[in-house]
Amino acid sequence: MTLERRKELERSKKRSEKIAFGTFRAMSLLVVGILFVILGFIIIKGISVISWDFITKMPEDGMTKGGIYPAIIGTFCLIGGSMIFSFPIGVLSGIYINEYASNGLVVRFIRLMTNNLAGIPSIVFGLFGMSLFVNTLGFGDSIIAGSLTLGLMTLPIVIRTTEEALKSVDNSFRQGSYALGATKLQTIRRVTLPIAYPNIITGLILSIGRVSGETAPILFTVAAYFLPKLPHSIFDQVMALPYHLYVLATSGTNIEESRPMAYGTALVLIMIVLFLNLIANALRKYFSKKVKMN
Amino acid sequence: MAKPFHKKLFEKIIEGILTLSGSITSLAVILIVIFLFKEGLGLFNQSPIAKGFVLVVNKNNPVNTLDAKSIKNIFDHEITNWKKVGGERDTIILFYLDDINSIYTEEQIGQNLENLPTLFSNLTDSISGIIAFIPKTYINSDFKGKVITTDNIKVSKFLSGKEWFPTAEPAAQVGILPLILGTLWVSIGAILLSLPLGLAVSIYLAEIAHPRVRNTFKPIIELLAGIPSVVYGFFGLVVIVPLIQSVFNLPVGETALAGSIILAIMALPTIITIAEDSIRTTPRSMKEASLALGASRWQTIYKIVIPYSISGITAAAILGIGRAIGETMAVLMVTGNAASIPHSFLEPVRTIPATIAAELGESSQGGMHYQALFILGSILFVITLIVNLTVEYISSKQKLAKR
């Protein structure tokens, strides 16, 4: 190969690298840009709507005025309800898979099922929840039916989070504990879980974010189109932020006039998600610092 | 030093609870299968004729059975001659219950509608080309006409039917082909948009970007995954839909394209996260070896890194498609929901999940429409099951190959 040709090759190598890297960088910026456009758009349009009244008042005038108080409360009810169901079972299940189940077919099967459950579209959960909780068990459209449906949906996330957190605990800790005569349960309770729990907590917070934004599963299990009062029991219907946004955006009595309300609702919804993400990240940082200090 | 008995018992109980919890997901999946199919499978024992009604014809008419499609065409005036459906050459005369008032006076009908059965009977007897859609209760034992029988809904017709009018009268049309095609169009459009973008970003983050850039971008992309789908839908509705409308000069902006764009944005975090993880598993030493042989970074990426992580990238793409197929709210809000077979990306379409979300509220429990929607749910479930099993298979092969 002549020197001339070699130089030419090197040049073309450099050129194609530059083009490729430039394209990739541009595309990455585009993706990040998309997020900022979405967030920015909703924040700019919604910020003027947000006020104390907006957060604490009932909707009025065919949902074109007033606030979204019942929807916020409803969403928190659903978060609480679904967490009560999915956290304990999910964490226990994660512990079982990682600590108890003997490696092999059983674990593979459970993991496969967990992955499958995680992949099921939310609308199918909605169908299932309606069929089982609302109709078969006779809960009707109620907080409990919605919470159970949402809880079932977040279960795989909780299980996976727990499993990952436990997996990252070094085996030497467990062996050290066994070597001192501790039983399996004692080891899990006193050694494994304390080490793993920062990661578990972080994961749980992120799963709350998922619950707060889901619409499809609550469509037929709990969400009320318009219900300007607060629930009294777990068998009451409630409004919920995501469904409320859907209603305001597509099927309100006066879509044009309720637009500002929709922006405001979207902003509140995003704020909740952002807030949860921030907490999770802060906790992650805090715990990793603590670990380092130890 | 033996542990006291009650402690051992306690451990055993806890172990039992843990085992139970461990099986919860399997239980849930099985329950979902049972309930979806339990509610849905009744559909195939149903007649497409609305409940409580029958179709009757003149007793001399040789036609005994009609399928849902023909019934619809007849009542839509698309078929106007019995010859078309296997009868004699005779014009079809449609008769609805309401038409009775224009033929007979109130007196003739009677105050309590007590004469109606006789009137129907006479009517069908006198007009040879008649087909009447009337409530079952008005058919007496001495009815002079002939009741048309209809086939139950068949699986093949259900899957290949080109029309979705589950509430149509007299015969509901439950062909899901437009829904399946709508779902595919939107999903394929989404993946065509998001796969190149997602791959580019994952390669950039894993191989090219400075760690500081990566550490800034990663949480942002995670945030993208956290935004609720209604918010995406809302954003699509107020920004992307009008944009498409004006750019392509369309009567409405709610199109498959709008759905694809929103879904592409929503699938991005999934694709980026999984593909990036997979790309990062490429051993450093392998990359260094390539560079040490005089390959440029870009050559190393496309000759070593991508082939090495191809199975992970495939998994990312498949999971991305799975996400797109199952997504409900955002699609519901921006695609226009027209249940017709799409011919271009600039037409409104309706996807399976959006159909369920939009129509389940209107359907009566246990009715044909309700069952049809549950069958749609089952189909969705089977699709995602296939997607997940495929991904599982690919990643297990990947683990095997890398050992």
Next chain:
Amino acid sequence: MTHLDNEFIKLRMQLFEMWSLVISQVEMSREALLNFDKGAASEITFKEKMVDSYELKVDRDCENLIALNTPVATDLRFVLAVLKINTDLERIGDFARGIARFIKKCPKDNLNPELLKVCQIDELMKNAIEMLTDAKKALEYENSRMAISIFSHDDFLDDVHKHSNKIIAEYIKSHPDEIEEALNLYSIIRKIERIGDHCNNIAEEIVFYLEAKVLKHSNKKKV
């Protein structure tokens, strides 16, 4: 042929070169004695310098071989044997030079042949040379039986040496004018006997290298 094999071959070649040099030294010292050749004597002294430099070189090579290649088993025994043979050869060379020095310093210009005869100098020297050559062959062919056969040669040297004081004493009585030469010759006999001892040692090292048997301080007759 591995890299290490090559290193061993190099070492072996060097040892043999040195060995040949020493053999020629001893042969020349025999001729110098028998013919009272002062020229040959100075040549021996010159060769001694070469032997010394060989010794240093072989020493260093052995050291490097051990330090760099950590030889084990037969390789290790070879290096250790070479190291000791090297010292023995150098000593033998020293004895040859001692003989040469006597001839150079001797004020007379010849020795009485009778003296040489009664002392069996020729036989002694021949024997010593044979031992040295046989030992070299034994290593060359890696033949331990050949090495063992060397021990019997040594008996003759020991025997002559044992009786030489009487013979010399009698010779002095009969030739009182040759007292100095006779006494010097006695020390030469001793030197030749020592050469034989060193050859013995060399043979022992060869057997150690080849068969990993230690013959030192044992009864060689039994072998």
Next chain:
Amino acid sequence: MAKIETVDANLYYGDFHALKNISMKMEENTVTALIGPSGCGKSTYLRLFNRMNDLIDSTQISGQILVDSEDIYSKNINVDELRMKVGMVFQKPNPFPKSIFENVAYGLRVNGEKNKTYITDKVYESLRQAALWDEVSDKMNKSAFELSGGQQQRLCIARALAISPSVILMDEPASALDPISTAKIEELIHELKKQYTIVIVTHNMQQASRVSDFTGFFYLGELVEHGATAKIFTQPNNKQTENYITGRFG
């Protein structure tokens, strides 16, 4: 003229001073071994010569690093070309997920070689040079992962040889191999020395003593002693060197 030379080479990872004023010369067709405890900077030093440290961010380098009397850190040096001249073999065998043939042909292909017969000839020649030909000649299209660890490492050596370097850097090339494979690699180094200048980093002092002509002892980022291997291993000048090679370190 030295093949490789460094004058007052310094390297920083951020604030960490990883190499301190290293000056060293390596002659053509010699094997230089770099020894020292873990983290002493020997691998970092080795990676100076094909600019592998460029891949790590916040690396700063000062001093002169010359290959064939050219400063390889000057602006007009093409890194890809440099890396063709200075081949490298890594600690663990790291064949690409490709066939045996394609592994060796990789370097030629990425550098624009298109002539098929040339590539084939070069691949075969490199495999012979790496003493692997007899073991793989009948399975050129099999995956490189089917080879044993020792064979994989020789494949990686063949891969490095295919682009005709004049220098070969080896970063603990035998540390992941069994003794028999190690012996084969060491034997190969003795062969390759006739054509290439070799720099090898090793944890195994016996290996350094067996294969190298010159040895450099690194400690805490400094070159403590550098000289003929025989000298270093029999009469080192420096007490630290002696302690290290006699295993009395620390």
